Amino acid sequence: MHEGVMKAWLESSHLNGGNVAYVEELYEAYLDDATSVPDEWREVFEQLPKVDGVDVEVKHSEVRTQFAQLAKNKHREVVVAEGSGGDLKQVKVLQLINAFRFRGHQNANLDPLGIWQRERVRDLELEYHDLSSSDFDREFNVGSFAVGRDTMPLGELYQALKTTYCGSIGAEYMHITSTEEKRWLQQRLESVQSRPKFEKDEKLRILKGLTAADGLEKYLGAKFPGAKRFSLEGGDALVPMLKELIHRAGESGQQEAVIGMAHRGRLNVLVNVLGKNPSELFDEFAGKHKETLSSGDVKYHMGYSSDFATKGGNVHMALAFNPSHLEIVNPVVMGSVRARLDRLGDSSGIKALPITIHGDSAVTGQGVVQETFNLSQTNAFSCGGSIRIVVNNQVGFTTSKQDDVRSTDYCTDIAKMVQSPIFHVNSDDPEAVAFVTQLALDFRNQFKRDVVIDLVCYRRHGHNEADEPNATQPVMYQKIKKHPVPRLIYADQLIAEGSFSEQEIKALADEYRNALDEGDCVVSEIQPETSHSSDWAKYVGHEWDVDYDASVSVEELKTLGEKIASYPEQYKAQSRVKKIYDDRKLMASGEKPLDWGMAETLAYATIATEGTDIRLTGQDSGRGTFFHRHAVVHSQSDGATYTPLQHLSEDQGTFEVYDSVLSEEAVVAFEYGYATAEPTSLVLWEAQFGDFANGAQVVFDQFLSSGEQKWGRLCGLTILLPHGYEGQGPEHSSARLERFLQLCADHNMQVCVPSTPAQVYAMLRRQSVRPLRRPLIVMTPKSLLRHPLATSSLEELSHGVFHNMIDEVDDINPEKVERVVFCSGKVYYELLQERRKLEQDNIAIVRVEQLYPFPHDEMQTIMERYQHVTDFVWCQEEPQNQGAWYCSQHHFIDAIPQGAKLKYAGRKASASPACGYMSVHTKEQQALVADALTIENKG
Structure with missing residues (x-):
């Protein structure tokens, strides 16, 4: 249509899409009898431009009837209503152009060996479109074919189409829905017929x-x-x-x-x-080769x-x-x-x-x-x-x-x-x-x-x-x-x-x-001095015991705590989220002990205010799978979001938390790549459940655990894996701790199982502040997130010291201790509660918060209190062939007094990580706790 008429149409409210059926009826009536429609509509229809060579307008209803008949007959040739008087070959030419854009690649000369066997593409043949070589000298409008002119002889056009789409390049782009992108590609390809001139x-x-x-x-x-x-x-x-x-x-x-x-x-x-x-x-x-890498x-x-x-x-x-x-x-x-x-x-x-x-x-x-x-x-x-x-x-x-x-x-x-x-x-x-x-x-x-x-x-x-x-x-x-x-x-x-x-x-x-x-460089463009995107020098050559200061004053923690527990009034938080934030304000003031979510968020706040960028991804990381983090507040009125950790100070580091795509392998690999390119940031990936992390096993095996030994690549990626046995079955209980421990050697990474909010706070601060960039694998809790005993004070956080092992916390005389139970994670609280219930003061419970690198020095210090003890137990929730037992028992055997025995208390070996029946789970859990706390009668 004429551009001016089209513009007028578009600007006419009475011609919107909702009135299309009514307008079509009027137009068909006008075609039958121009005097049968109102004057204003007759004026509109009379102003429509005429198409050269077309003497008779075709009713839309007749076109629809033809296409309906076409569908019934399943005939592929497009049928156009009789009586148009126009040259239908013009339409066929435009269809030919479109066919080459869609299917030209199928006839392209792509295989240098010439052994591809490809089916004939009839759509690209003239005869399919009712055209022939006898039409070659005839000029046709080429539509949007980007050759810089409106018309071409068919012979020239046909050759241009074959050169553009069936030469050494086969372009596939018509699957793209964006018209802008397709037009851009057509312009670039067709304007030079896919054969630009090279100087x-x-x-x-x-x-x-x-x-x-x-x-x-x-x-x-x-x-x-x-x-x-x-x-x-x-x-x-x-x-x-x-x-x-x-x-x-x-x-x-x-x-x-x-x-x-x-x-x-x-x-x-x-x-x-x-x-x-x-x-x-x-x-x-x-x-x-240079002897610079261990492997x-x-x-x-x-x-x-x-x-x-x-x-x-x-x-x-x-x-x-x-x-x-x-x-x-x-x-x-x-x-x-x-x-x-x-x-x-x-x-x-x-x-x-x-x-x-x-x-x-x-x-x-x-x-x-x-x-x-x-x-x-x-x-x-x-x-x-x-x-x-x-x-x-x-x-x-x-x-x-x-x-x-x-x-x-x-x-x-x-x-x-x-x-x-x-x-x-x-x-x-x-x-x-x-x-x-x-x-x-x-x-x-x-x-x-x-x-x-x-x-x-x-x-x-x-x-x-x-x-x-x-x-x-x-x-x-x-x-x-x-x-x-x-x-x-x-x-x-x-x-x-x-x-x-x-x-x-x-x-x-x-x-x-x-x-x-x-033997020298053969690439003339290579510069003699290579720049480096990041400065890794300060992270190279350090060991695990490198000194660092991660302390933060209680006053600063209170200030930051107030900020991370606040959001603007216009954000109407969901009621449970509001309760969490209200509780965090009480925690920030010291009126309530800190839970896991508050301590973790405070760790991020202190790290960000020190200028360090933080990146946290995972399938539900903004909220947290278990409703504990709520780093992002979602307004219930309009869906707007607010992230308190992004509003701490003007010069803070960035805090980015993303709910990721539902993938483990690609996402963990992406975060590994990010962490190896950016040593100054704290980069974390969190599994929805630790059980699903093995979807990324190739990343843990080939990159995370061995990248430094094979290639000298440092990486400070932190992996958060919810882990713990709460009767949720074999797919929602185990992060496969044993697999990570099996990968440990050469001080290649850290495996931690923090049991208190202060410990997770100190662990995250250590990972950021300490000038050491090695992967950190964390078994994070689920039920402990709200456990009444799993709390910490602001004073405990302020020291910023992560304890690799934690000795007995109750007032027990070490000289009366007959058994020492070692454990990690959630089972500690079940052991503690049961022992207190039984009023057993002859059993000490020692937590191992870092399983690798094993804390030999801390172990030796603790063992000095129990040199008289001959009965030692390792207690775990996991089956005997899983968890830390097989990978770590030699560390305990080396540390306990000579002649003492180390026993196992836990589930029996199993092909499955956990049972699927709550009743069985409960019995197993009670049995392993009882086994750990039952001292055999020596008499």
Whole structure:
């Protein structure tokens, strides 16, 4: 419609959507008889513009009837009402354009080996749209096809569509619901027909990248034959692709880039993108290594960092360390980038860029990929969009049949869940690769979304260089054996077009080979002095007994306590929440002892006022699974929220608490990445129930417990795991304490079971104040959150001292003690209450608040009081094969007097963590308490 008429329509209130049926009836009456409608409506209809070549208006009712008949007949061809007199081929042309936008990628030339078997796409054929070559010279309106003109001859248009959508790039973006994003992509793709012109210097940069990628692999293959290197050969385009990405990132304002990738091509990226000295890599192949790590790791797991010079400034690059567990590094990278963005004060996501490199089999096979995509647009985990590159070598180890490895057409289909554009590109066309790389970054920066590049390539050798791929992929490897390397394909193209001579291309290869022989950095953009995003120096080299002062005066605690117990009047808190806050005011004034929630919140308040940023995530962390924290007040009148910990002082550190997505693996990995990039912040993750933490077991095993020993990566992440046996069954009782203790060695992390509010307060302050950054695993309570005995005073908090062990608290003469019961956690209070009930003054109860590193010094001090005792018991709620018994008993045996015995009191060994029947639970609990407190008659 004419723009002015449309504007008038839109501004007419009588023409709103609610009146559509009435207006249609009037218009159809007008078509039958213009005099049958009111004058004002006749004037409106007469002003509607006429379409050239259309003599007769068609009634809407007739169109609807035709479409209803079409649906009944299930006929695919669109039927248009007779009598229009118009050229229906114009409509068909617009449908043809749309078909290429939707399905052109299915006919694109993506496979460098040419072995893909793809079904015929009839939608892309002229005949399907009732068009033919006889229409080629006829001009048609091209609608929104972004070629800079309104009309084109059909022949020229058809060729432009095939070039744009069926060349070396297959673009998938029509699944995106945003019209703005689709139009943006159409403009970028169609305006250059997916083939932009590259200047000679850009072609040279691409050629140098391919030369380096190919040259390093050949050099390593000759110098270290048979050694595992997980060659990039076949996917060589990844090197110029990454360099193009970093160059454009620098020009776009990015200051940092974090890369996550698996083993395939990693050594090549280390040397040819990040600038690791080849001599260092050669030493690693030769078995030489620096004795700086207690265990170390294989060379294709190691990370690296460097500064890369671009026209827009230096970009600090970091290649994340990673294990062989595929795809788990992706959320780690996102967490690292989020930490950098927060440190740079950038909420837009521009200053730091996450780049993750995937394998085609792993990206469809590993569930953490879906979890990571789900993080991408959430408040807690968004980092402005990631560039996700799939090195699609069409085989996973020995498996290459599509119906064996996935249930989708493409390995990248998972990305559609977050409406990411997906660019499939033939890796043998490096200019197409460079173009989609530019396009991907520009889209990411414009719309803050993940973008996926499917780099379709091949694997020249087996899974590793000692593997024999012909055994399982004979046809593929016959093709690969005859297929020229990407460098030569591009070199021939450049020679043919006259950009470079054969001698110039050979000189580049010789120059690179000579540089490898010299062993120095081969990346000209790498700066000699590498900057560091964070200063880790003050956290390096400290031991557990390093001195620190975490004390806070009672007066300061009272002041902060009043602030965290207050919220503006306009926020109408729910009645139970209001009661909690009212009680906290009494606790702040000293009128009531502090409960767990108040002490924990005070810890955060003191840490924040010291200028430390705090980040707490978990599925219900704002409120707390057990209704104890309430860090966020939700107004009952309008849903507005208020977080007292964000309103302590003008110069305080930030306090961010997020209710996370329902995921353990990706979220814990994200927080690990955040904590390893930001040592000055207190970073915490809380499980809804500790039982669910094992959904993130790979993070605990491969990163948290061993990252320092393998890679030298320090991490101060705190893990809060609700744990305790209250009869809630096998899924809501145990955080699997035994698994964390089994991972403990080399002083790699802390495992604590605090039993009082003062202890959790001091533990959190210690984790922040002490210049030591190692993971902290905390078994947090459930029923103790409101236990009348589990309280503390402001005076106890003010000292800020965490007690690794707590000796007997009742007034018991140690000389009369016949048995010492060791325990941790909630069971202590059941033992204490039962002993008091029985008035037993010959049994001492000693709490172990830190199970690892085991507090040998404190243990020795306590044992000096009980040297005469020969009867010692370890009491736990968990089954005998779980909990701390097997992992910690040797510490007690070493500490108790010679000749004394250590007995076990607890549930019998069980395959399940807990029983599901309350009656059975109660009997078991009573029995283990009685067992711990019953001294056998020696007579």
